[in-house]
Amino acid sequence: MVKIEHITLPEFPLLLAPMEDVSDPPFRVVCKANGADLLYTEFISSEGLVGDSAKCRRKLDIFDEERPAGVQIFGGDEGRMAQASAIVDLTKPDFLDINFGCPVKGIVSQGAGSGVLKNLDLMTRLTAACVKATSLPVTVKTRLGWDEDSKNIEEVAERLQDVGIKALTIHGRTRCQMYKGEADWSLIAKVKNNPRIHIPIFGNGDIDSPQKAKEYKERFGVDGIMIGRAAIGYPWIFREVRHFLNTGQELPAPTxxxxxxxxxxxxxxxxxxxxxxxxxxxxxxxxxxxxxxxxxxxxxxxxxxxxxxxxxxxxxxxxxxxxYEGFEMEKEPIQLIDYHENCPI
Structure with a gap:
């Protein structure tokens, strides 16, 4: 079993990534029904929550059949992040997640998302403010670092654990990589193997098949994996991964x-x-x-x-x-979409 404070998850849980304009409640329920163990809302602006934006408030909705599920927020101001955390607390999700990984220029330019990776002191203060403002377990999703010259995820993990987070999800790319190139899980493994780290470490990036999920589980030793783009239009990825992990057998394509x-x-x-x-x-x-x-x-x-x-x-x-009754579906490789292909750095 894997525990995030009071939340008990199965061994090697499968997480559905928070994806803007994708991970709404209807999509999350479908993924949950097909084997996702832990779900997240779309990311929500702390400024919007504090300003009582109807769109942001609506993103707080969680159906009972989704649980355990958490609310993810982002922002670059300690006071606003603390206020937003207190608002989230009142809606009673299972946990609060902080987004320090979004690479979109509009978010980064606000000093939020992966933009915070350039200022670890600020990242630590923002996280501590959220932990103090809520009774919920606080988790974080982030990247390896800002660019190739600043892959500081090992320090990030230690500092955030020290201020009270209960789990950490790491996307194996830097901010400047966006979704290009191959995700580097070796640094995720270093964090997991750090004797100072005692919270669950989840890996994220490029999981597009049951075979890769099993390979990365065994090769990098993480506590679970987060699947994002591979689930878009194919929620069955979760049940296929779980079945392959348990049996070594590949399920046929969904009928x-x-x-x-x-x-x-x-x-x-x-x-x-x-x-x-x-x-x-x-x-x-x-x-x-x-x-x-x-x-x-x-x-x-x-x-x-x-x-x-x-x-x-x-x-x-x-x-x-x-x-199409009786038509036998063929298994096709999952194509991962590059969300931010045209996003300027």
Whole structure:
């Protein structure tokens, strides 16, 4: 078992990464149903929370079936981060996570996200302020460092543990790498093997198959792994990884019936959380990925993305199920999306 203070997780837990515009409650519920052990909200601005932004407040929502789940916040001001932590405390998630890893220029220019990696004293103060302001266990997600010349993750881990964090997730790239190149897990392993470190250390970066998950578990010795981009359009990655870790056997690709069922579940949760047309619009980007690999699916997708009635959408999904009944899906390599391909450094 892995413990984050009072939160008990299975051996070698699988975490769903917090991803802006992706990790909303409907998507998280789908991933939880398919084997994710620990979930995070999209990242939330501390400034927005303190300023009572409706959009930020809405991101605090967590469904009971998601738990254990935590709220992730970001910011560069100690007072605002403490106030935001106290607000999060009142909503009673299972933990509070601090984002020191987002590489987007707009966040970094605020002195937040991975921009804090250039000032470890500030990072330590921000973390301590959050720990003091909440009764929740506080965790952190970050990167190896700002650039190749400042990979300071070992010092970061020690300093943040000293001020009270209960777990640390490390993405194996620097900020300047964004999502380019290969994630370097060797430094994550150094943190895990540091005799001073006693909190769980989770690794993140480039996990796109059950085989790689098993290899990295054995090679780097982390306490668990966080999966992000590989889960977009493919929540089954979690159950496939767990099965492979337990048995050494690869599961077949999800059936057409499973894909349609997930589409419907995701749609229902989207309607429940967002309501009406907003829930329908938010689903339109998901149909192609869920139904990818079915020959001639474009015709159905074109209908799905133009319909505005939930029952009509479900009727088309039922058509898909009837048309492709018995069709054997082939296992295709997961393509990792570069979120910030065009983001200026």
């Amino acid at each position: 057409v019936a499973e894909r349609v069922a997930v589409c419907k579940q995701h749609l229902d949760k989207s309607l429940q959380w967002r309501g009406g047309q907003a829930g329908i619009y938010s689903m339109r980007r998901h149909y192609l990925t869920y139904l990818k690999g079915l020959p001639g699916i474009k015709e159905f997708r074109n209908r799905l993305v133009t319909l505005s009635d939930p029952e009509a959408i479900k009727s088309v999904l039922d058509e898909v199920l009837r048309k």
